[in-house]
Amino acid sequence: MRIAVSGGGTGGHIYPALALIREIKKDNENVEFLYIGTEKGLESTLVPRENIPFQSIHITGFKRKLSFDNIKTVVRFIKGVWDSKRILKKFNPDVVIGTGGYVCGPVVYAAAKLGIPTVIHEQNSVPGLTNKFLSRYVDRIAVCFEEAKAYFPQEKVFFTGNPRASEVIGQDGIAGRLSAGLNLSKPAVLIFGGSRGAKPINEAVLKKLGEIGQKPYQILYITGDAHYDEVQKEVDLIGNPENVIIKPFVHNMPEVLAGIDLTVARAGATTLAELTSLGIPSILIPSPYVTDNHQEKNARALSEHGAAELLLEKDLTGSKLIEHIDGILMNENRLNEMKKAAKDLGIPDAAERLYRLMRELVK
Structure with missing residues (x-):
């Protein structure tokens, strides 16, 4: 054939x-x-x-x-x-x-x-x-x-x-965590804005970096290649908390995702396919700069089924972001409900x- x-x-x-x-x-x-x-x-x-x-x-x-x-x-x-x-x-x-x-x-x-x-x-x-x-x-x-x-x-x-979605099934989450430098015993949050990153998401994270350092969870923060140097300059001034790992890009994303408890991301179709296939709850911040605002519509398809929380970019602040993360990750019942809802939407x-x-x- x-x-x-x-x-x-x-x-x-x-x-x-x-x-x-x-x-x-x-x-x-x-x-x-x-x-x-x-x-x-x-x-x-x-x-x-x-x-x-x-x-x-x-x-x-x-x-x-x-x-x-x-x-x-x-x-x-x-x-x-x-x-x-x-x-x-x-x-x-x-x-x-x-x-x-x-x-x-x-x-x-x-x-x-x-x-x-x-x-x-x-x-x-x-x-x-x-x-x-x-x-x-x-x-x-x-x-x-x-x-x-x-x-x-x-x-x-x-x-x-x-x-x-089929490709991320069966990935080794422990290996994924270790490859990213994440601790195996703490809940892990992945924050990323696509391959090139997203400046509004980066700004929200940077404004609350000190507060994030006091949280009982850890964060893998992917800035995107285009923003990494600028972000690192800010981090050098603020200080890099021990529970925050900052990288410009991750090449083994399916493996890393398999070891994540919660994801903060844009709402691109491929990302959502990966998240639902693995049953990963998410906080979705759709890009408002895409054709027909399709990312927001993608995101609503998950949020309306309880698999994600929708946070529009116009409403995004550092405080709002932490409020959403805490509300999911520090509420075991909520976290498990979202995991199940995400998994139910997956097409492995x-x-x-x-x-x-x-x-x-x-x-």
């Missing part, structure tokens, strides 16, 4: 694709993959690192406002479709899957026009422009939130969950569900 995969722009589109590929390889080593992305996107670095064949096309996203750049984008899209058809004809895949990002537009559209079975995977509760466009042409649409179904043709939609077999959907199209 040959599978062409496309997804790019952000880790939220790329990591589910890589997780799916890894899970399929566990099941069947004979499956051949080709990943089609952009030359300058994050995928051009992450995919070859996994020893997955990679080819690129040149494409840019549409501006939501009227812009001359959109005319250029249309021209690039047409050329991208032509280039994608050439690549796909040579690779001859049995099925093509797009996991999001504007690069999927020409790739999946080209596949549909060539008569190749096609699937798109929507990670968020509110679809992006590319998947809304592609939904008219593809054979199947896989979603991770029930709320997303309303945006697509109902006869094509299937609930699969996010393949990243998401990768298998998605692979099954793809196989059914090939028969």
Whole structure:
């Protein structure tokens, strides 16, 4: 079986694709993959690192406002479709899957026009422009939130969950704690704002760093590479409490997450898939700067089921953050209720569900 995969722009589109590929390889080593992305996107670095064949096309996203750049984008899209058809004809895949990002537009559209079975995977509760466009042409649409179904043709939609959820199952939480320098005997909180970090979250933590030092729990605080030096300068002035470990980035996040009791994070779809799969309660601070405010809608899908507490960025202060952490971590009943609620929302077999959907199209 040959599978062409496309997804790019952000880790939220790329990591589910890589997780799916890894899970399929566990099941069947004979499956051949080709990943089609952009030359300058994050995928051009992450995919070859996994020893997955990679080819690129040149494409840019549409501006939501009227812009001359959109005319250029249309021209690039047409050329991208032509280039994608050439690549796909040579690779001859049995099925093509797009996991999001504007690069999927020409790739999946080209596949549909060539008569190749096609699937798109929507990670968020509110679809992006590319998947809304592609939904008219593809054979199947896989979603991770029930709320997303309303945006697509109902006869094509299937609930699969996010393949990243399958990847975190079975991780060694003790090893994860030790790798991060965390104590095995104290409750642990992970605070992070995505791969690049989030300045408002960093500011809230820094303002209460001294008070956090008096708490009976420990914190693993991931600043993001872009903010680490600035944060460290502040910490040098304030002092670094013994129960706070500060890092710019963590490369083994699934393993670390398995050893965490509570997480403070943005509400990206991949993060939420990991948290629910592991049954980790969370305090979600959705980014207000994303398309259609989809992170807040993602977060509400968890908070309304008791798996998370929602803290909007406009309401975020150091005091509010500690109040939320204490209210969960220092109330055993509340903590356990949230763990169960999060676990109930998890889809640990998401990768298998998605692979099954793809196989059914090939028969």
